Amino acid sequence: MKLNRNFFNRDTLIVAKELLGKFLVRKAGDKTIRAKITETEAYCGPDDLACHASKGMTPRTKVMFGPPGHAYVYLVYGMYHCLNIVTEKKGYPAAVLIRGVELDGMNGPGKLCRGLKIDKTLNGTDICAGKELWLEDGKDIPKNKIKKSKRIGVEYAGKWKDKPWRFYL
DNA sequence: GATAAGATCATCT
DNA sequence: GATGATCTTATCA
Numbered sequence: 001m002k003l004n005r006n007f008f009n010r011d012t013l014i015v016a017k018e019l020l021g022k023f024l025v026r027k028a029g030d031k032t033i034r035a036k037i038t039e040t041e042a043y044c045g046p047d048d049l050a051c052h053a054s055k056g057m058t059p060r061t062k063v064m065f066g067p068p069g070h071a072y073v074y075l076v077y078g079m080y081h082c083l084n085i086v087t088e089k090k091g092y093p094a095a096v097l098i099r100g101v102e103l104d105g106m107n108g109p110g111k112l113c114r115g116l117k118i119d120k121t122l123n124g125t126d127i128c129a130g131k132e133l134w135l136e137d138g139k140d141i142p143k144n145k146i147k148k149s150k151r152i153g154v155e156y157a158g159k160w161k162d163k164p165w166r167f168y169l
Numbered sequence: 170g171a172t173a174a175g176a177t178c179a180t181c182t
Numbered sequence: 183g184a185t186g187a188t189c190t191t192a193t194c195a
Contacts, residue, residue, distance in 0.1 A: 076186060
């Protein structure tokens with residue numbers, strides 16, 4: 001059961017919360033990997049200083065300004081990739097960072113992308129097309145199981161760094 | 170157990 | 183030329 005574009009065309013915080021427990025599916029060669037999402041973070045809007053798009057649209061961040069349901073992949077610190085799902089309507093920069101999935105020894109965005117062979121060639125991929133990367137519905141997570149906390153690694157973002165926009169199980 | 174530093178490069182100034 | 187949505191390894195207490 002693939003998630004359709006309407007799922008992503010909603011408030012970023014809602015999407016981030018509901019992505020927990022869903023399955024991230026990655027097709028690499030002849031292998032297909034399904035991993036349950038256990039940790040997400042919301043990055044939304046031009047006002048959120050922790051969001052890359054807050055500095056305006058650049059060649060890198062333009063995917064976030066595009067329509068929902070696309071992958072925003074980029075390289076951080078020269079070594080690791082991060083996977084994001086673009087949310088909300090076209091023209092509004094917002095995305096959900098997939099921080100962790102339930103798969104042996106794979107927590108943290110860097111390891112996740114290394115394990116799933118995600119790199120910048122997937123940047124801009126349409127998740128709803130479901131060719132190499134897509135999302136599947138999973139068991140509903142009871143709302144009271146979801147925990148939240150401050151985001152990580154965004155100390156430079158001023159007042160935005162304390163927003164409880166990180167969700168996990 | 171906790172904290173610090175190093176790797177390494179696309180992107181922006 | 184500076185810097186970052188990270189992870190691993192080394193050093194210290």
